Amino acid sequence: MKVKVVTKILEANDRLALENRKLFDKARVFVINLMSGPGAGKTSLLEKTLSSKTGLNIGVIEGDIAGSDDAERIERLGFPVVQINTGGACHLDANMINEVLDDLPLEGLDIVFIENVGNLVCPAEFKVGENIKVMILSIAEGHDKPLKYPLMFQESSALILNKMDLVPYTDVNIAKIRKDSLSLNPELKIFEVSCRTGQGIPEWLHWLKERAQKT
Amino acid sequence: MKVKVVTKILEANDRLALENRKLFDKARVFVINLMSGPGAGKTSLLEKTLSSKTGLNIGVIEGDIAGSDDAERIERLGFPVVQINTGGACHLDANMINEVLDDLPLEGLDIVFIENVGNLVCPAEFKVGENIKVMILSIAEGHDKPLKYPLMFQESSALILNKMDLVPYTDVNIAKIRKDSLSLNPELKIFEVSCRTGQGIPEWLHWLKERAQKT
Numbered sequence: 001m002k003v004k005v006v007t008k009i010l011e012a013n014d015r016l017a018l019e020n021r022k023l024f025d026k027a028r029v030f031v032i033n034l035m036s037g038p039g040a041g042k043t044s045l046l047e048k049t050l051s052s053k054t055g056l057n058i059g060v061i062e063g064d065i066a067g068s069d070d071a072e073r074i075e076r077l078g079f080p081v082v083q084i085n086t087g088g089a090c091h092l093d094a095n096m097i098n099e100v101l102d103d104l105p106l107e108g109l110d111i112v113f114i115e116n117v118g119n120l121v122c123p124a125e126f127k128v129g130e131n132i133k134v135m136i137l138s139i140a141e142g143h144d145k146p147l148k149y150p151l152m153f154q155e156s157s158a159l160i161l162n163k164m165d166l167v168p169y170t171d172v173n174i175a176k177i178r179k180d181s182l183s184l185n186p187e188l189k190i191f192e193v194s195c196r197t198g199q200g201i202p203e204w205l206h207w208l209k210e211r212a213q214k215t
Numbered sequence: 216m217k218v219k220v221v222t223k224i225l226e227a228n229d230r231l232a233l234e235n236r237k238l239f240d241k242a243r244v245f246v247i248n249l250m251s252g253p254g255a256g257k258t259s260l261l262e263k264t265l266s267s268k269t270g271l272n273i274g275v276i277e278g279d280i281a282g283s284d285d286a287e288r289i290e291r292l293g294f295p296v297v298q299i300n301t302g303g304a305c306h307l308d309a310n311m312i313n314e315v316l317d318d319l320p321l322e323g324l325d326i327v328f329i330e331n332v333g334n335l336v337c338p339a340e341f342k343v344g345e346n347i348k349v350m351i352l353s354i355a356e357g358h359d360k361p362l363k364y365p366l367m368f369q370e371s372s373a374l375i376l377n378k379m380d381l382v383p384y385t386d387v388n389i390a391k392i393r394k395d396s397l398s399l400n401p402e403l404k405i406f407e408v409s410c411r412t413g414q415g416i417p418e419w420l421h422w423l424k425e426r427a428q429k430t
Contacts, residue, residue: 037253038335038364039356065336067362088366090305090336118363119336120253121280121305140355140378141254147282148333149253151303163355169384171411196386 013126016094020101020129027106029059030212031114033130035152038118040138041162043070044195045204046113050077052205056110056212061100063092063117070115080104091122094129111212120145124152132157132211139163143173146180153181157211158189160204165194228341231309235316235344242321244274245427246329248345250367253333255353256377258285259410260419261328265292267420271325271427276315278307278332285330295319306337309344326427335360339367347372347426354378358388361395368396372426373404375419380409 024031036042043062050058060081062071071083082100084092097114104112114130116123124133135156137145140163146153153159159181167174174192181188189207193200239246249257258277265273275296277286286298297315299307312329319327329345331338339348350371352360355378361368368374374396382389389407396403404422408415 037333038360039252039353064363066365067359069359069363088340090334117336118252119305119334121332121334122337125303138254138355140353140381141252144282144284145253148279148284150281166355166381166384169381 010125013094016098017127017129020094020097021131023101023106024112024129024131027109029106029109029112031112031130033114033116033123033128033133034136035116035120035123035133035156036118036136037120037138037141040118040136040141041160041195042115042118042136043073045136045160045162045193046115047073047077048195048198048201049113049205049208050074050079052201054205054209056209057108059104059106059109059112061092061097061104061112061114063096063115065089065117080109086117090117090119091126092116092128093126097128111208120149120152124155134158134160136160136162137177139172139174139177140166140170143176143180146177146184150184153184153188156185156188158191158204158207160200161190161192162195164192164199165197225340228309231313232342232344235309235312236346238316238321239327239344239346242324244321244324244327246327246345248329248331248338248343248348249351250331250335250338250348250371251333251351252335252353252356255333255351255356256375256410257330257333257351258288260351260375260377260408261330262288262292263410263413263416264328264420264423265289265294267416269420269424271424272323274319274321274324274327276307276312276319276327276329278311278330280304280332295324301332305332305334306341307331307343308341312343326423335364335367339370349373349375351375351377352392354387354389354392355381355385358391358395361392361399365399368399368403371400371403373406373419373422375415376405376407377410379407379414380412 289296
């Protein structure tokens with residue numbers, strides 16, 4: 001009974017995600033579903049991306065259970081942003097995204113980032129109409145995460161290993177993260193990044209521009 | 216429609232949680248639902264707790280989407296442990312716990328820790344039959360977490376701020392975490408801990424023993 005209901009919800013979500021995707025395609029905007037556990041650095045990566053001179057017009061949809069801190073951080077940089085408060089729901093779904101699309105100037109944008117709720121599990125199960133999924137893992141979370149939370153690693157096109165500046169102060173094994181992530185998803189592009197020091201940001205921006213231009 | 220179904224599932228879960236609780240009470244065992252985001256240090260806290268000479272008989276139920284790494288870490292210390300693989304589900308529920316209770320020697324135990332799936336959202340919504348909830352926040356996750364993920368802070372009796380040894384290498388504001396957590400839950404007991412260095416472990420063990428003995 002429980003499983004049946006979830007299946008129905010997922011089917012409805014997939015249909016709505018397809019509708020969102022058509023609207024994005026029509027506006028020729030490249031859409032990234034940005035996912036991670038809590039506090040891995042999603043908003044920090046967006047801040048670094050937006051404040052670099054990329055020449056790209058970028059819009060952001062912020063998803064949080066409560067609060068608008070993240071949207072305010074984006075707004076301060078002068079980019080269009082909409083905050084969704086899920087009111088308890090642990091992930092964004094296609095319907096939530098559909099309801100805020102009118103609030104973004106899609107026609108003038110090259111890229112839209114959808115920053116999902118901080119959760120390494122559920123967001124990976126719900127399409128929102130994105131072209132690709134990108135995930136962040138904070139190296140402070142440890143090297144056992146790929147095998148414990150496999151779906152997000154399997155679904156993502158890129159993995160940002162953030163907080164690399166903390167590596168010397170931890171026991172984390174970066175080689176193991178790389179090996180296990182690639183065993184789950186051989187196509188995964190991996191970036192070693194520190195949003196605090198700027199390490200790896202140029203490589204990420206280069207890849208981002210290439211992917212967006214292909215669309 | 217969607218909301219109705221979720222309510223029914225929660226009611227069924229609450230009934231089963233009550234049944235679990237009766238079994239725990241009958242065995243005079245104190246049960247802690249241990250929750251956090253991914254990689255905050257739940258298993259590390261258990262390792263530190265079990266390897267201290269507490270004189271307590273402790274059993275552990277490990278919850279993970281996939282894998283048995285955590286259960287193996289507990290088993291190595293010589294304590295009874297059961298691993299649950301949720302196969303995708305982002306939290307433990309009362310039914311899962313009920314199904315493994317026969318695999319633990321409840322009558323001989325003082326405390327059972329139920330280590331939930333790493334997720335700062337959903338586990339707080341599902342009772343499993345515990346006496347109290349305890350949560351861990353890795354300070355590397357940042358000081359904005361209490362206001363963004365309020366439910367877990369509201370539901371927990373204690374908050375373990377783990378990885379305190381990393382504070383000098385981050386911009387985290389511990390005073391803000393304390394203030395916001397206490398604004399959500401004035402009764403919350405907060406421990407500043409490093410499972411790596413052992414900081415704060417004696418204070419946590421002292422509190423744990425007191426709470427368990429009250430039962």
